[in-house]
Amino acid sequence: MLPELTSILYQFGTNAAFLLLSALGLIVILGMxxxxxxxxxxxxxxxxxxxxxxxxxxMPFPLAVIMAFFATALFGxxxxxxxxxxxxxxxxxxxxxxxxxxxxxxQGALLLFGPYMPPIPIPGGAVxxxxxxxxxxxxxxxxxxxxxxxxxxxxxxxxxxxLQARATMQNPIIARSLGxxxxxxxxxxxxxxxxxxxxxxxxxxxxxxxxxxxxxxxxAPAFITVVVGGGANVIAGAVGSSAFLSLIETPVSxxxxxxxxxxxxxxxxxxxxxVLPAGISSLGAxxxxxxxx
Amino acid sequence: MMRTLRLLNGAHDLGQGRVFWSGxxxxxxxxxxxxxxASSFTATNVAYYLLNxxxxxxxxxxxxxxxxxxxxxxxxxxxxxxxxxxxxxxxxEFAWGTVAAAITALLAAGLSAAAxxxxxxxxxxxxxxxxxxxxxxxxxxxxFLGLTAGYQWRVGDVQLGGYxxxxxxxxxxxxxxTFQDYAFFYLVVLVVAACYIALRVWxxxxxGQVLMAIREDVLRTELLGYDVRLEQLRAFVIASVLAGxxxxxxxxxxxxxxxxxxxxxxxxxxVIWVAVGGxxxxxxxxxxxxxxxxxxxxxxxSGNQSALVIxxxxxxxxxxxxxxxxxxxxxxxxxxxxxxxxxxxAHPGHGE
Numbered sequence: 001m002l003p004e005l006t007s008i009l010y011q012f013g014t015n016a017a018f019l020l021l022s023a024l025g026l027i028v029i030l031g032m033x034x035x036x037x038x039x040x041x042x043x044x045x046x047x048x049x050x051x052x053x054x055x056x057x058x059m060p061f062p063l064a065v066i067m068a069f070f071a072t073a074l075f076g077x078x079x080x081x082x083x084x085x086x087x088x089x090x091x092x093x094x095x096x097x098x099x100x101x102x103x104x105x106x107q108g109a110l111l112l113f114g115p116y117m118p119p120i121p122i123p124g125g126a127v128x129x130x131x132x133x134x135x136x137x138x139x140x141x142x143x144x145x146x147x148x149x150x151x152x153x154x155x156x157x158x159x160x161x162x163l164q165a166r167a168t169m170q171n172p173i174i175a176r177s178l179g180x181x182x183x184x185x186x187x188x189x190x191x192x193x194x195x196x197x198x199x200x201x202x203x204x205x206x207x208x209x210x211x212x213x214x215x216x217x218x219x220a221p222a223f224i225t226v227v228v229g230g231g232a233n234v235i236a237g238a239v240g241s242s243a244f245l246s247l248i249e250t251p252v253s254x255x256x257x258x259x260x261x262x263x264x265x266x267x268x269x270x271x272x273x274x275v276l277p278a279g280i281s282s283l284g285a286x287x288x289x290x291x292x293x
Numbered sequence: 294m295m296r297t298l299r300l301l302n303g304a305h306d307l308g309q310g311r312v313f314w315s316g317x318x319x320x321x322x323x324x325x326x327x328x329x330x331a332s333s334f335t336a337t338n339v340a341y342y343l344l345n346x347x348x349x350x351x352x353x354x355x356x357x358x359x360x361x362x363x364x365x366x367x368x369x370x371x372x373x374x375x376x377x378x379x380x381x382x383x384x385x386e387f388a389w390g391t392v393a394a395a396i397t398a399l400l401a402a403g404l405s406a407a408a409x410x411x412x413x414x415x416x417x418x419x420x421x422x423x424x425x426x427x428x429x430x431x432x433x434x435x436x437f438l439g440l441t442a443g444y445q446w447r448v449g450d451v452q453l454g455g456y457x458x459x460x461x462x463x464x465x466x467x468x469x470x471t472f473q474d475y476a477f478f479y480l481v482v483l484v485v486a487a488c489y490i491a492l493r494v495w496x497x498x499x500x501g502q503v504l505m506a507i508r509e510d511v512l513r514t515e516l517l518g519y520d521v522r523l524e525q526l527r528a529f530v531i532a533s534v535l536a537g538x539x540x541x542x543x544x545x546x547x548x549x550x551x552x553x554x555x556x557x558x559x560x561x562x563x564v565i566w567v568a569v570g571g572x573x574x575x576x577x578x579x580x581x582x583x584x585x586x587x588x589x590x591x592x593x594x595s596g597n598q599s600a601l602v603i604x605x606x607x608x609x610x611x612x613x614x615x616x617x618x619x620x621x622x623x624x625x626x627x628x629x630x631x632x633x634x635x636x637x638x639a640h641p642g643h644g645e
Contacts, residue, residue: 036421086613091421092362096568097612099364099561103605111598216557220432223425259433259440266429270412273426277418 003130011254014138015261016246017145021204022218023225024148024238025197030226031234032169032189034091035084038098040197040222041215042105047072047198048205048214049109052117061123061206068202069195076194080187088186102215110212117210141203148196153235165189224265228272230279237281244268244280301490303497305358305505307574307624324482333474337546340481342586344542347488349566349582350575351535356564357572358496359528360508362420365427366536366563368434371555372405373398373537374544375438375453378462382451391465395541402537403530410529414522431560438552458551462544472545481542485579488535492575495531504528536563558601562589565608571618580620 026040037043047068054064079101087094124136156162167175168185176182201215208214228245229237248268253261276282302309308317328336348366356362377391377398384390409430413423442455453459465472465480472480495501506514507521515521544550553559562585570581585604592600615622 030421036425083609083613092356092424093612093616095362095364095421095424096564097609099564100605100608100612103558103561103601104609107598107601107605111602213557216432219557220429223429227422227425259436262436263433266426266433269426269429270409273416273418273422274412277416277422 003132006129006134007132008250010132010134010138011250012246013142015250015253016242017138017142018204019221019225019242019245019249020145020149020238021141021200022222023229023242024152024200025193025195026222027226027229027231027234027238028152028196029190029193031231031237032165032193033088033186034231035087035094035190036091036098036226037190037193037197038095039102039105041218042102042109043072043076043194043197043215044201044204044218045106045109045210045212045215046075047201048210049113049117050198051202051205052120052210055120056118061120065199065202069199072198072201073191073195075198077187077191079194080190084190085183085186106212106215113212115211119210120206122206137206144203148199149235149239156235161185161188220262221265224269227269228279230276230281232278233281237279240280240283297494300494300497303493305496305501305573306493307576307621321482321486325479328475328478336475336478338590340478340542341546341590342583343481343485344546345539345563345566345586346485346579346582347542348536348539349563349570349578350488350492351532352563352567353570353572353575353578354492354496354504354535355528355532356567357574357578358501358508359504359525360420361525361528362424362564363427363529363532364424364560364564365429365431366532367555367560368427368431369402369406369533369536370540370543371431371434371438371550371552373402373540374550374554375459376401377541377544378459378550379448379451381463382459382461383449385450385463388466388468391463392467395465398541399534399537402540403534406530406533407526410526410533414525414529417522428557428560431555432557435552435555435557438555454551456552458549458554459544460549462548462550464545464548465541477545480545484538484542488538489575489579492535496575500524500527561608562604565604568608569611569619571621571624574618574621574624577618577620577624581618 022044025043026037029035029037050068050071051061051064054067055061059067083097083101084094087097122135122137124140126133126135127139128134154162156166164175164180165185165188167178167180168182172182175185204218208217225238225241225245229241231237245265245268248264249261252264272280302314308314327339331339348370352363352366377394379394380397381391381394384393387393409427413426438453438458439456441453442457444452446453446455451459464477470476496504503514503519503524506517506519507524511521540550543554566582566585567578569585570579571577585607589600589604592603611619617625
């Protein structure tokens with residue numbers, strides 16, 4: 001009984017961690033700036049490329065992952081200054097523009113670096129419980145997602161940047177009149193979101209092949225997680241949505257295959273928005289008046 | 294009849310008046326006369342640049358006139374293309390089989406759009422959710438069709454074919470005419486012209502006005518008694534059927550369709566055509582679609598891999614520096630000045 005239970009928990013955990021890692025950077029940018037970054041998958045690709053580049057020049061993998069975070073964050077900040085900041089308040093314009101950027105990045109990577117990068121070997125071995133064996137690396141990834149969410153909560157709750165960012169999110173005009181440099185907050189938030197995408201890309205790089213169009217495989221899960229989560233509360237949305245979706249995806253993938261798992265995600269997203277158009281994270285705000293009554 | 298003509302000449306597209314329509318008629322005549330000077334190969338290529346125009350016009354209606362952005366019009370393009378292939382392939386011994394196939398294909402595109410759109414529009418989601426969900430739809434459809442390799446994936450006599458796609462799709466046949474080569478060229482020109490005229494009447498008619506009112510202010514339109522959800526769904530279905538028209542024409546052109554015709558890169562192209570031309574002008578969108586299709590076709594058939602980088606860069610540049618679109622920007626600059634003078638004299642003190 002115990003091995004079966006562990007196996008089911010492991011499946012749920014890996015699926016939830018995958019959804020969370022794919023969506024975290026995206027949902028940070030959406031929640032704070034109301035901008036959907038369609039180049040998100042390509043930011044993940046950049047993170048993976050950066051990690052692969054330095055790993056094969058002798059850098060240890062954990063350091064490479066951290067380096068990928070900073071490299072992609074820097075790229076995000078430059079992009080925000082050059083392009084994205086022109087699109088605040090024009091969410092459809094931002095969507096279309098970031099799609100153009102995504103095309104340039106993916107095809108540009110193909111032209112510059114060729115059809116694939118050297119793969120990163122998957123670190124850690126396997127542990128077995130009963131007849132099942134589990135990849136140590138995926139267990140670490142589950143742990144890292146928990147740490148990332150906790151770290152993000154800490155940044156938003158306990159730092160000066162977090163306070164100012166939440167103020168900007170609630171009301172940018174008041175925040176600005178209180179002396180908060182909202183432009184700077186947006187720039188750093190976009191950098192943080194881009195960095196998180198790069199970090200996830202580097203973390204997931206050993207589990208997949210590193211290629212210019214690798215970002216595409218993250219598009220469907222990441223965007224569905226964000227649609228279901230909504231932008232009202234970044235952390236609650238990301239955690240709630242990835243946990244909920246993995247509950248749906250895991251049994252379907254196990255019985256019918258991965259494609260139908262992703263298909264189930266889309267169907268669930270259509271169902272959820274029919275009931276909660278602003279996503280799971282709006283549930284808290286909806287319930288509060290009822291509870292208070 | 295007069296009313297329809299007045300609507301056709303309406304204000305909600307670039308170009309009014311005798312000079313404009315004479316010019317457009319001349320252009321149509323030039324297209325119809327083109328096969329006299331062109332070989333059947335070049336005529337078929339020109340037909341290819343034209344055949345995506347209905348899909349682009351549909352997106353223009355949806356995004357430019359309705360304010361609803363869809364990234365997944367290629368999904369309905371693909372649904373129609375594959376449906377046509379399945380039905381036409383199975384009804385090959387019947388004279389009207391391909392006509393039935395074309396009708397089925399458009400119905401399939403429209404019905405699937407209605408079902409998908411019901412969930413999206415009746416949920417009244419935020420504006421950014423529609424493009425995301427339609428994009429995911431296109432992506433999943435492409436993934437699914439990629440998985441359909443092998444003999445077990447067949448409908449009647451037709452195999453779906455996985456990544457290699459569906460091949461040997463029969464050309465449209467009405468009575469004794471098979472639409473190949475020059476006949477196919479004429480078919481495309483006529484269909485494109487019909488789509489443009491019908492849509493131009495539509496946007497200037499009542500339904501079009503309501504759609505633009507929704508774009509300007511959802512709440513106000515709703516308070517005037519219109520069901521915003523239904524109007525948006527209607528525009529979405531029309532746009533998807535038009536994408537289906539392009540899909541049916543596309544499978545005539547090459548007699549095949551592969552999942553990559555629905556993939557992420559193809560999904561970006563209609564958005565680029567519409568944005569570069571100018572999304573709230575049908576004419577500008579049609580021109581941009583023709584020119585950009587020619588550009589990407591020439592670039593990629595010469596083995597140049599930078600086509601996507603170029604059109605992607607073009608999209609970013611247009612969104613940054615000419616968000617109303619290049620052709621509309623040029624057109625309005627000249628037309629509007631003349632127009633404004635007239636408006637000023639008609640309603641003094643009511644200018645912008």
